[in-house]
Amino acid sequence: MELVNALTFLAAPFVMCLILAGIHCYLGLHVLARGVIFVDLSLAQVAAFGATIAILFGFEHNSAGTYFISLFSTFAVAGLFALARRHEKLFSQEAIIGIVYALASAAVVLVVDRIAHGAEHIKDLLVGQVLWVTWFDVIKTGIIYSIVAGIHFVFRRQLIAASFGKKTEKTGYWDFLFYVLFGVVITSSVSVAGVLQVFAYLIVPAVVGTLFFNSIRARLFFGWALGFALSFIGMTLSHIWDLPAGAFIVVLFASIPVILLLLSPVLGRFTD
Amino acid sequence: MRLLNSILIPVILSTFNLSAVSALAELNVVTTTTDLRAITNEVGQKFINVNSIAKGTQDPHFIEAKPSYMTKVSKADLLIAIGLDLEVGWLPSLIRGARNPKINQGQKGYLEVGTFVKPLEIPIGRISRADGDVHPFGNPHVTLDPIRTGEIALKIAERLGELDSANTAEYQKNALALQLRMQKKTKEWQQRIQAAGIKKAVTYHRTLTYFLDRFQIENPVILEPKPGIPPTSAHILKVIDTIKKDQISLILVENYFAPTVTEKIKQTIPSIRSATVPVAVDGAEGIATIDDLYENLVKGIVDQNNN
Numbered sequence: 001m002e003l004v005n006a007l008t009f010l011a012a013p014f015v016m017c018l019i020l021a022g023i024h025c026y027l028g029l030h031v032l033a034r035g036v037i038f039v040d041l042s043l044a045q046v047a048a049f050g051a052t053i054a055i056l057f058g059f060e061h062n063s064a065g066t067y068f069i070s071l072f073s074t075f076a077v078a079g080l081f082a083l084a085r086r087h088e089k090l091f092s093q094e095a096i097i098g099i100v101y102a103l104a105s106a107a108v109v110l111v112v113d114r115i116a117h118g119a120e121h122i123k124d125l126l127v128g129q130v131l132w133v134t135w136f137d138v139i140k141t142g143i144i145y146s147i148v149a150g151i152h153f154v155f156r157r158q159l160i161a162a163s164f165g166k167k168t169e170k171t172g173y174w175d176f177l178f179y180v181l182f183g184v185v186i187t188s189s190v191s192v193a194g195v196l197q198v199f200a201y202l203i204v205p206a207v208v209g210t211l212f213f214n215s216i217r218a219r220l221f222f223g224w225a226l227g228f229a230l231s232f233i234g235m236t237l238s239h240i241w242d243l244p245a246g247a248f249i250v251v252l253f254a255s256i257p258v259i260l261l262l263l264s265p266v267l268g269r270f271t272d
Numbered sequence: 273m274r275l276l277n278s279i280l281i282p283v284i285l286s287t288f289n290l291s292a293v294s295a296l297a298e299l300n301v302v303t304t305t306t307d308l309r310a311i312t313n314e315v316g317q318k319f320i321n322v323n324s325i326a327k328g329t330q331d332p333h334f335i336e337a338k339p340s341y342m343t344k345v346s347k348a349d350l351l352i353a354i355g356l357d358l359e360v361g362w363l364p365s366l367i368r369g370a371r372n373p374k375i376n377q378g379q380k381g382y383l384e385v386g387t388f389v390k391p392l393e394i395p396i397g398r399i400s401r402a403d404g405d406v407h408p409f410g411n412p413h414v415t416l417d418p419i420r421t422g423e424i425a426l427k428i429a430e431r432l433g434e435l436d437s438a439n440t441a442e443y444q445k446n447a448l449a450l451q452l453r454m455q456k457k458t459k460e461w462q463q464r465i466q467a468a469g470i471k472k473a474v475t476y477h478r479t480l481t482y483f484l485d486r487f488q489i490e491n492p493v494i495l496e497p498k499p500g501i502p503p504t505s506a507h508i509l510k511v512i513d514t515i516k517k518d519q520i521s522l523i524l525v526e527n528y529f530a531p532t533v534t535e536k537i538k539q540t541i542p543s544i545r546s547a548t549v550p551v552a553v554d555g556a557e558g559i560a561t562i563d564d565l566y567e568n569l570v571k572g573i574v575d576q577n578n579n
Contacts, residue, residue: 005512006509008540009509009512009540010505061530129530129532131504131536132536239504239505243504244501244502245505
């Protein structure tokens, strides 16, 4: 009976983790190829800042208003990043991304000074509230991400070329589309899972997949398998050991590449 | 001309006198919480001006230091705090930085009211960080009990009298009036809560302990697995179990916390009712006095239409 209770309770959060793993692994491969790892952390923090501003204006936590204000901030900054890539010679893209991260993080603290829920809100933004998602959230997210995935599939040649290949004059437009879609996903993910968990899902499966495989397809399938497995282990252990789920999942995901790094002398034999 | 002089100069001199007298008489009081400010305001009235450091919407455990706080405290004649380690995370450094010898601990200008009103939930045995954010001297949220608020008012009146002996009688009078009013209203609130039949409630954190204790509502379980630790899945499943077994019909959530956990519980137990409540004066619109605070809490508990 206790097991059934636990499974029913954890079912929606677990499916949400699977959805996150699915979309973020693919986007992560793009992000790795572009060499801008911090863009996720930065955009996620901007989305969090947008959500905080929305609360300041009186919108409820999960409302459409909050989502769109958050999305708007993400788009604005995504445009900024696309602009930075055009002017790579003037501004180091990584520097801009890092600066925006610090800016958004500190701005959240300033805004939060003006609203109720303050300190708790900042904690929630960081490690998220994936445990408390409802099936409604899961379905809503699933639909949004399917649309994003659909667009990526239809324009896969151009988008993959923009991320993995050489720059052409047309690349600017595809860059913009990439960042817009990326922004949509990040905004929604951060409101559910928090900044750090989103970062973990984006980077870790992609990094490990890239380590062991060469083709995009192989990396993707491996990343999905790893993401699903770690989500399952993470949810289960955090439940059994009574630890905050979001933070535990981040630690679990992030430990894998660190361990692999320590094993790198040995790894040479297994990688392509 | 001479008539003007004989009128003008005395008038000017007397205004100087008046302002000198009033500047001496008006005490500058700073409190840590808005509840204390509300109580002190009623006790001191026009003889003091009083400000609170924390806002009503802020969790008083965590205050981000701002330069304006130090300025307020540096000019204060009296600093009133709860104590019981509620403000221990930020007040000592604020006092050090303000460099105002009048309000140092141990001086007449520093008053901690918590220990004087019989704290509850004093932990027994050895405590460590493994037990969460435990307050070793007891639960500090003492101003949520109307009767203790009356006692606190008397304590504040006593200290104000020590600092400003000319108005001792006034302070005592105001404090007694507050206490009497609290005693009278408590009886009314008691009747309303008993009529509503609410005997148990779940809360997020142990903020409402004194309120629930005064009105005989049990608080068998809270959403935090340990004080200050965010809810985990295993713990919430236990909470749901307890709610079902004890047939608890009400979840009271302090408005510092997001309602997401409560929403999840309500999905599993559709019959349960929840109310998000401010737990301090100025904690929400319309909570301007300590009476408003208690009245709003009673409404939150009693009103079946709340969800």
